[in-house]
Amino acid sequence: MARYEWISFTTDYGLSDGFVAACHGAIARTAPTVRVIDVTHAVRPGDVARGAAVLAQTAPHLPPAVHLAVVDPGVGTARRGIALRTPNGLLVGPDNGLLIWAAESLGGVAAAVELTNPRWFAPEVSRTFHGRDIFAPVAARLAAGAELADAGPAVAPSTLVRLPDPVVTVGDGWLEAEVLTVDRFGNVQLAAPGELLDALGPLLDVGGVRAVRGATFGATPVGGLVVFVDSAGRVAVAVNSGRAAVVLGVRPGDLVRVATAE
Known part of the structure; x- marks a missing residue:
């Protein structure tokens, strides 16, 4: 698997708490030489469509990267965590429609996996902070060259959650x-x-x-x-x-x- 020098990071976490820093720390622990581009952390809380639009419009202008995005009102529920491969980069985040527009802007989903490998997660996973304990460590491993297939089982791209097409x-x-x-x-x-x-x-x-x-x-x-x-x-x-x-x-x-x- 190719290594990536960059991880892009998009969330609704804001900057008044330590959430973004904690995710940066999780990345640095696993892939200390990978650099992070903060796309935005000012998405309105829970606004998946806004996060999806910003990421889709930004990702094609970034260097080849693992695109980590977390706008996740369903954290801790049955929604899946996923990683996607496109012709121009990888995406990691919740399966709630956040990643699909960006994947299409990068050439389309070539492969998708559900994140189920606990060895790739933090030793203890919070029910409410998957950005720090699941998605950031997974993005870091992928940037460091780990195989996408080792993150979890393949899922059919047709089963991924998609936001309604705008009118x-x-x-x-x-x-x-x-x-x-x-x-x-x-x-x-x-x-x-x-x-x-x-x-x-x-x-x-x-x-x-x-x-x-x-x-x-x-x-x-x-x-x-x-x-x-x-x-x-x-x-x-x-x-x-x-x-x-x-x-x-x-x-x-x-x-x-x-x-x-x-």
Whole structure:
């Protein structure tokens, strides 16, 4: 099995407690030369979809790595712990849909195993901290070159938990799409791919608010609404020097209609 120099780490743990540090420590105990890239630890607690979206949009831009992700409201229940192999890296975390979009962004699931080998875990496993006691040690072993098959039995990729595909609907001169994420700037990322904007005009109506199509935030005066293709290739809405999520009154999971303005 190939070794990896990097582990990426995505969680909803925040930074006010020692949870992230404890996981870093678990990695360092097993693979002290492996470096960790912290993707984010600011996912809203239990927001699996947000964690999945952030990881999927970030992983292709990272070096070859083991991608460790833990947003796990079902910790300690019957949900499985899994590791996935893709053509461009490995993923480790709970089987709750968190890893699938990222796996697809890395070329698709080539193999999957359930994490059942206790020799790969911490000597004592907390029922509520599998990130430290199961997932981090497993990620470290895989980064150090251990075989994926030794982590546990193979599972059929078709049995992996998958999040519902976000809603995207297209009509003549309009599209309607689910809000996929809202970033810290208040920019609203829709699930619609950016090329769908090609069928719309330069002046738009976004949920009843006038907007322009543009390439960046400065395409409209301060306070104006702009619809653009973001760095992940999705349709997004922003306010120049403001927060589009507030102007539109939306949050992840809401539907937003973008139409050519009359």
